[in-house]
Amino acid sequence: MRETGWMMRLLGPTEIRILADKLDLRPTKKLGQNFVIDGGTVRRIVRAADLSPEDVVIEVGPGLGSLTLALLPSARHVVAVEIDPVLATQLPLTVGERGLGDKLTVVAADAMRVSLADLGGYTPTALVANLPYNVAVPVVLHLLEALPSLEKGLVMVQSEVADRLAAGPGSKVYGVPSVKAAWYADVRRAGPVGRTVFWPVPNVDSGLVSLVRRDPPATKVSREEVFAVIDAAFAQRRKTLRAALSSWAGSPPAAEEALRGAGVDPSARGEQLDIHAFARIAEHKPEPAASPNR
Template identity: 80%
Template sequence: MSLLGPVEIRDLARRLDIRPTKKLGQNFVIDAGTVRRIVRTAELRPDDVVIEVGPGLGSLTLALLPEVRSVVAVEIDPVLAAQLPATVAEHAPGLADRLTVVLADAMRVLPEELPEERPTALVANLPYNVSVPVVLHLLEVLPSLRNVLIMVQSEVADRLAAAPGSKVYGIPSVKAAWYAAVRRAGPVGRTVFWPVPNVDSGLVAMTRRRPPATGASREEVFAVVDAAFAQRRKTLRAALASWAGTAAAAESALRAAGIDPSRRGEQLTVDDFARIAENRV
């Protein structure tokens, strides 16, 4: 099997008349060493079914196929989706039967649109502009996902993996923590992409865990999170006033949850937010 390098990527794009667009977040990986590193860091098992979002021209897809049972590639661009099986047949003919391509928007794709055998891992170079909603959506609709390894904009990687008290801790940090233990898994320089983006990237690893034990639903907890961070500089008593109905009701819910109303959202864990949601009157 041969992986794609800069020459092959540009040749494929030229043949397909592909001009990478910012709208679709298309920055193709042209460095074989980087895709090998992604696959290695993902710690995949031979029986894994991987869902790959935005496979593009197939750089990462080709590196994934020998390591797992199958790859489900979700691609929104019909030209790229149509080309991917041909690329795999050319560069890894013995592995072509392990690939399934789904033409769909990953932010809206549902389990019934995927093969019957559910994905156990998400490994992807996610488009910068939709990376957080994509990963949160897939974690929600695919409970079969055990592990995630995504490449995202460096600042987004920091936010996803941030701990309470960090300056970049916010909505993505808390919502990701609802589903998984999250950590930074290394930096990625901008020169491994074509076209070269104006920001660096980072790898984020997630390991599925049970959500907080709470009588509140995920939607109810996330509503508290959204309200708490909508006005970061305000105390929770003030920030949650509209969510609770009044500032006094917000204070009541906070005290019932064992949380000082003068604290701010960036100081709380996902378990704290769950207790607040549970104690709304």
């Protein structure tokens, strides 16, 4: 008989250890493997994700299936992207034992390279994941770009990363991740997560981050051109934008010209600007000076 709703039998510490022993699993820092062993935490994540019965969820790094099992009753389908082939093979078995195998697709792939064509014909509308700490930011940015169907997301990341993703202009931790994420979505902190809900226990705290898709800034230039300005502005974040953008623009005077054209004070610094200001600067990049005829 199929288990439904919160009656789903989730994975606790004992089940996680039994599965790990069965698979001879030794969690690795290289893959950022810290498995959630607390049912209350995964239920909290699913509640915060605010899923509808029509949502197709993409989950990155499902591991042994702690969060997957909590997601399945709340979504139409879950597409789990797992880079570890042993875990990718085991997950359908774990889910199948609970009668929900028809609601799960496992993709054995690197989430940094996955595209819509890899997802078994499903079009994800929500990202919900306990992301590997070492690749959390690039994975989020890649999926928001590669999967424009994503309308929302709820991800668990290292606490400091959560702060950076959700930071606004003027914050000490506002930087490249904050601005680039803001190109795609409204981003906010959605609560803390303690260390003891994981096995093995990490040496850092975690945090939940909520993302709600929005239109990017209206601009005449490409996302890549805007991101090039962001990268340049924060590569030397202690410098004024006139100095920090000199290589990008071709010279300090050219950088000042672009900044003034965009309505930005050349003595400002990158952490003072929002995504719209960076888009305006990209639009005003001066044309390269023509080479004199010999």
